[in-house]
Amino acid sequence: EVQLVESGGGLVQPGGSLGLSCAVTGFTFSSFSMSWVRQAPGKGLECVAYINGGSITIYYADSVKGRFTISRDNAKNSLYLQMNSLRDEDTAVYYCARHRAGWPDLWGQGTLVTVSS
Amino acid sequence: EIVLTQSPATLSLSPGERATLSCRASQSVSSYLAWFQQKPGQAPRLLIYDASNRATGIPARFSGSGSGTDFTLTISSLEPEDFAVYYCQQRSNWPRTFGQGAKLEIK
Numbered sequence: 001e002v003q004l005v006e007s008g009g010g011l012v013q014p015g016g017s018l019g020l021s022c023a024v025t026g027f028t029f030s031s032f033s034m035s036w037v038r039q040a041p042g043k044g045l046e047c048v049a050y051i052n053g054g055s056i057t058i059y060y061a062d063s064v065k066g067r068f069t070i071s072r073d074n075a076k077n078s079l080y081l082q083m084n085s086l087r088d089e090d091t092a093v094y095y096c097a098r099h100r101a102g103w104p105d106l107w108g109q110g111t112l113v114t115v116s117s
Numbered sequence: 118e119i120v121l122t123q124s125p126a127t128l129s130l131s132p133g134e135r136a137t138l139s140c141r142a143s144q145s146v147s148s149y150l151a152w153f154q155q156k157p158g159q160a161p162r163l164l165i166y167d168a169s170n171r172a173t174g175i176p177a178r179f180s181g182s183g184s185g186t187d188f189t190l191t192i193s194s195l196e197p198e199d200f201a202v203y204y205c206q207q208r209s210n211w212p213r214t215f216g217q218g219a220k221l222e223i224k
Contacts (some may be wrong), residue, residue, distance in 0.1 A: 059212070
């Protein structure tokens with residue numbers, strides 16, 4: 001079964017760190033670019049980070065640049081997002097997504113990150 | 118950053134009616150535009166990519182058109198399961214940006 005499963009969300013204090021993981025099954029992970037997309041409560045969608053299959057091309061949204069790091073381990077079929085210096089405005093559901101023909105065509109169910117004291 | 122503006126913000130229609138949603142880009146994105154559907158508590162689902170191509174498994178009642186700065190998502194005859202929030206997204210430039218969303222609600 002083709003599936004993306006995020007984990008690692010939770011409650012963290014402002015200034016803290018959290019690491020998210022996305023475990024992939026059912027397709028050749030290394031052949032696909034991946035991204036993390038977040039959605040603040042009741043708000044729209046924001047693409048925060050992108051990585052191609054070989055980890056050569058990486059992009060970040062300005063809102064997270066210098067604080068978040070996207071990475072992947074193709075041997076473990078896993079995508080990661082390391083989030084440091086977290087702020088209240090980083091509170092959101094974080095989705096991992098697979099890219100096909102340039103578009104996020106398959107999404108996980110999301111993991112909630114809450115930044116609050 | 119390319120800004121995508123969706124209209125209307127809310128569209129109230131009845132099952133069986135035709136729905137037309139618009140997305141306008143602040144600069145040309147060529148045909149690099151997609152449409153997503155999101156239902157409460159669920160992840161977004163890709164409907165249309167490259168402006169007019171239906172994604173795998175998407176019913177033929179969904180269609181997309183446009184190029185450059187003006188795009189349209191049309192649902193020819195609304196089914197009960199189509200009432201949701203719809204987002205457009207561009208991949209012409211980084212950062213990839215989404216529209217603010219348009220809610221399609223039952224009248």
